Amino acid sequence: AQTVTQSQPEMSVQEAETVTLSCTYDTSENNYYLFWYKQPPSRQMILVIRQEAYKQQNATENRFSVNFQKAAKSFSLKISDSQLGDTAMYFCAFMKHPYRGGADGLTFGKGTHLIIQP
Amino acid sequence: NAGVTQTPKFQVLKTGQSMTLQCAQDMNHEYMSWYRQDPGMGLRLIHYSVGAGITDQGEVPNGYNVSRSTTEDFPLRLLSAAPSQTSVYFCASRAGTGAREKLFFGSGTQLSVL
Numbered sequence: 001a002q003t004v005t006q007s008q009p010e011m012s013v014q015e016a017e018t019v020t021l022s023c024t025y026d027t028s029e030n031n032y033y034l035f036w037y038k039q040p041p042s043r044q045m046i047l048v049i050r051q052e053a054y055k056q057q058n059a060t061e062n063r064f065s066v067n068f069q070k071a072a073k074s075f076s077l078k079i080s081d082s083q084l085g086d087t088a089m090y091f092c093a094f095m096k097h098p099y100r101g102g103a104d105g106l107t108f109g110k111g112t113h114l115i116i117q118p
Numbered sequence: 119n120a121g122v123t124q125t126p127k128f129q130v131l132k133t134g135q136s137m138t139l140q141c142a143q144d145m146n147h148e149y150m151s152w153y154r155q156d157p158g159m160g161l162r163l164i165h166y167s168v169g170a171g172i173t174d175q176g177e178v179p180n181g182y183n184v185s186r187s188t189t190e191d192f193p194l195r196l197l198s199a200a201p202s203q204t205s206v207y208f209c210a211s212r213a214g215t216g217a218r219e220k221l222f223f224g225s226g227t228q229l230s231v232l
Binding site: 004009042043044045047091093105106107108109110111 | 151153158159160161162163166176177206208210220221223225226
């Protein structure tokens, strides 16, 4: 079974600053996917960024980028030029390659509550 | 395009009551799933389906039943509600297997069992 650990229950930064959210995971799989989801107060789950484990290049989406360290099983999210609208819960999630068999679905961490201060 | 629709948005039950949480998607997605989210926790998979007539258990299936008679609908049934089932429930769907297909989430159902 996989586990995902987010060690920062809450973080607070000033608007326009850069912030990094940490995520580590434990798995015996070699092929898998990692995700960061954002959950604002509206409760909607929004995909922020996705990384495939076989790709060495770190994924980027506008102000969001990841630092994927496969050997260390680390997958941190960096938000540059933070905005008030970035205030939300952020969840790191793991998904094994679907063709490996077994149960499907995402394994989530417990989340980090990010607060962007004006 | 409605995406993934969950009803109701809020529900209060008494212990022992039964109810069905509805989930429908209009994207012709093969894969559908149910998650629950408890305070201080990430989402945990309850049940999933890879196509009509096919369902399987996730991480926390006890106390819940599902069926998939059509591609569009994937209802979650609580046969005898318990306070431990107080949670926010999310339905999600995607076009097929694999993370290359984006997972679409519904807006959630907040359930309280008294």
